[in-house]
Amino acid sequence: MTEASGKSSNRPWIRPLPERLINKIAAGEVVERPASVVKELVENSLDAGANRIEIIIEKSGAKLLKIVDNGCGFAEDQIEVAFSRHATSKISEFKDLDCITSYGFRGEALPSIASVSRLRMVSRPADADNGPEIIIEGGVLQSRQPIAAPPGTSIEIADIFYNTPARRKFLKAETTEARHISRVAMAMAMARFDVGFTYHLNGRKVFATPSNQELGERVATLLAPGKQFVEISGEVGPLKVHGFVGMPDMVQTNRTGQYIFINGRWIQSPVLSHAFVAGYGELLPKGNFPIGALLLTIDLDQVDINVHPAKTEVRLSRERDIHDTLRRLVWDALRKKGLAPVLTVPSHGAKAGKTDFAQQNPQQSIRIPGITQAPTPNTELLGNLYNPARPATSADSPETVRVDTSTGEIISDIEMSSPPGALTAETQFSLIGRFAGLYLLLQSGDELLIVDQHAAHERILYEEILRYVDRQSGVAQQLLFPVQVELNPEQMGLFEEAGSLLNASGFVAEHFGGNTVRIEAVPSVLARKAPEKTLLAIIDDIVSLRESGHDLKKAVAQSVACRSAVMSGDWLTDEEARALMTNLMKCENPLSCPHGRPTLIRMARSDLDKQFGRI
Known part of the structure; x- marks a missing residue:
């Protein structure tokens, strides 16, 4: 009997969890970061029938998030009930889950948010003389009292995650959290373009939109002010689409510029995002993504939104059909706009990306940023194109060539000769030719070197820009007239985060009110580029590189270097080509570009002889 009692005492005991602990566990799914809180509270405001919503953020949400609306408000006897778990006015029985038209319905957001913050809410229905004020800290009611207030609801969330240090520790930098909040604010404003939104971030008004605005005007205001968008409109089967996409x-x-909504709800769907991009066909360069907002209306019985507490994931019963229909509607709208792909043939005076044309026009060389100070014309038609004692012969290999980026050697299944010596700044090179307007052919002793001029120049500029940033001494080219560029809120958040590094690299750019940036100078290596387009492209590059794990400084340097480097088809004089190779060999890592691609490959004479069966 005693032995049995001892065994039972060690048995795990099942018991209900306390309400506060339940809410904290739920908060882990509902409240991922400050942006999640903004989304949940704005959705509550929309469900309350508000047509004016104000979002106020301090210290990117870590200090304060405040949402003010003019909705129906809470009755005095309902305000405490609203903070009970799974208490909601949206559904009441099982069948309601099949026809959800509201944003919220789970009854988890308010208790979850209150359990990990200091919350104060004041709410007053329009037909009441005053409204209740309720204060909750860490899920515990602190006070409740009537207070004078305008109609609607005001809710303040302070010190989020103050009682869960582990969660607070994993919040990202302020600027990163601010970008996530800005993206949510923009999404909600586009989902309900009939509602007026005002968004303040860290004391600055980011945007203010009027009520009953047209969708196209709302999308342009938030995504690309002053730009022209293409309207998408159509209805096929259970799907109705209305939206505006960028040229x-x-x-x-x-993909951060893509916003997709189903029945007014902002959702994340790889399948629909793919359809969005696929609708452009071959109009987009590889690795580029369009911007825009697509509002899809789908029969309620075709959509399941009860997938995750965050309510950003959905299941579609006819996902493939919806994908194909959306892709076709986007393509048809672009085609009607006259944006079909066009093959353009360079005119006689234009620069073609072909080696033979460039060889016939050696004077039309370009200046290489960071390598040459001015163009150096070559007065001899073929000059010293073929200098070596004996010419080398090359042939296309039927096999895939792999290159070791740490040595520059070709990795092949064929037995290679002894490893070639290391390339250094003292290695002697002779330029023997060019191929396809991109590759430089050089000889060093018994080796043939094939150099990717873009990758090589990118490596040189990347290391140079990193040094400039470290020394805060970027070389700037002053613009004759300053340029102003309008950013969307998410881009503005990234500019504020990366602004000091951009300026250290050679930009002179500063906030100029609202979401406008004033550019007074650009890095000298970018002097030939359009400053406003270049800044926007660099900001987009940085977003992608940060998502891939790059730190901010290297992301800035990599983007500026890539945008500045010579491209395929840019003709280099012999002197410029040799200078490029000399500078490459002085780099810390000369054998790969910042993206990890090889800058050159090496082929020994003996390896060519083996390929041709001579030895």
């Missing part, structure tokens, strides 16, 4: 030249290197 093919309004692209980003990431």
Whole structure:
């Protein structure tokens, strides 16, 4: 008997969890970061029938999030009930889950948020003389009293995660959290373009939109002020689409400019995002993504939104059909706009990306930023193109060539000769030719070197820009007239985060009110580029690189270097080509570009002889 009692005492005991602990566990799914709180509270305001919503953020949400609306408000006897778990006015029985038209319905948001913050809410219905004020800290009611207030609801969330240090520790930098909040604010404003939104971030008004605005005007205001968008409109089967998408030249290197909504709800769907991009066909360069907002209306019985507490994931019963229909509607709208792909043939006076044309026009060389100070014309038609004692012969290999970026050697299944010596700044090179307007052919002793001129120049500029940033001494080219560029809120958040590094690299750019940035100078290596387009492209690059794990300084340097480097088809004089190779060999890592691609490959004479069966 005693032995049995001892065994039972060690048995795990099942018991209900306390309400406060339940709410904290739920908060882990509902409240991922400050942006999640903004989304949940704005959705509550919309469900309350508000047509004016104000979002106020301090210290990117870590200090304060405040949402003010003019909705129906809470009755005095309902305000405490609202903070009970799974208490909601949206549904009442099982069948309601099949026809959800509201944003919220789970009854988890308010108790979850209150359990990990200091919350104060004041709410007054329009037909009441005053409204109740309720204060909750860490899920515990602190006070409740009537207070004078305007109609509607005001809710303040202070010190989020103050009682869960582990969660607070994993919040990202203020500027990162601010970007997430800005993206949510923009999404909610586009989902309900009939509602007026005002968004303040860290004491600055980011945007203010009027009530009953047209969708196209709302999208343009938030995504690309002053730009032209293409309207998408159509109805096929259970799907109705209305939206506006950017022209093919309004692209980003990431998907953050894509907003997709189903029945007014902002959702994340890889399938629908793919349809959005696929609708452009071959109008987009590889690795670029369009911007825009697509509002999809789908029969309620075709959509399941009860997938995750965050309510950003959905299941569609006819996902493939919806994908194909959306892709076709986007493509048809672009085609009607006259944006079909066009093959353009360079005129006689234009620069073609072909080696033979460039060889016939050696004077039309370009200046290489960071390598040459001015163009050096070559007065001899073929000059010293072929200098070596004996010419080398090359042939296309039928096999895939792999390159070791730490040595520059070709990795092949064929037995190679002894490893070639290391390339250094003292290695002697002879330029023997060019191929496809991109590759430089050089000889060093018994080796043939094939150099990617873009990758090589990118490596040189990347290391140079990193040094400039470390020394805060970027070389700037002053613009004759300052340029102003309008950013969307998310881009503005990134500019504020990366502004000091951009200026250290050679930009002179500063906030100029609202979401406008004033550019007074650009890095000298970018002097030939349009400053406003370049800044926007660099910001988009940085977003993609940060998502890939790059730190901010290297992301800035990598983007500026890539945008500045010579491109395929840019003709280099012999002197410029040799200078490029000399500077490359002085780099800390000369054998790969910042993206990890090889800058050159090496082929020994003996390896060529083996390929041709000579030995």
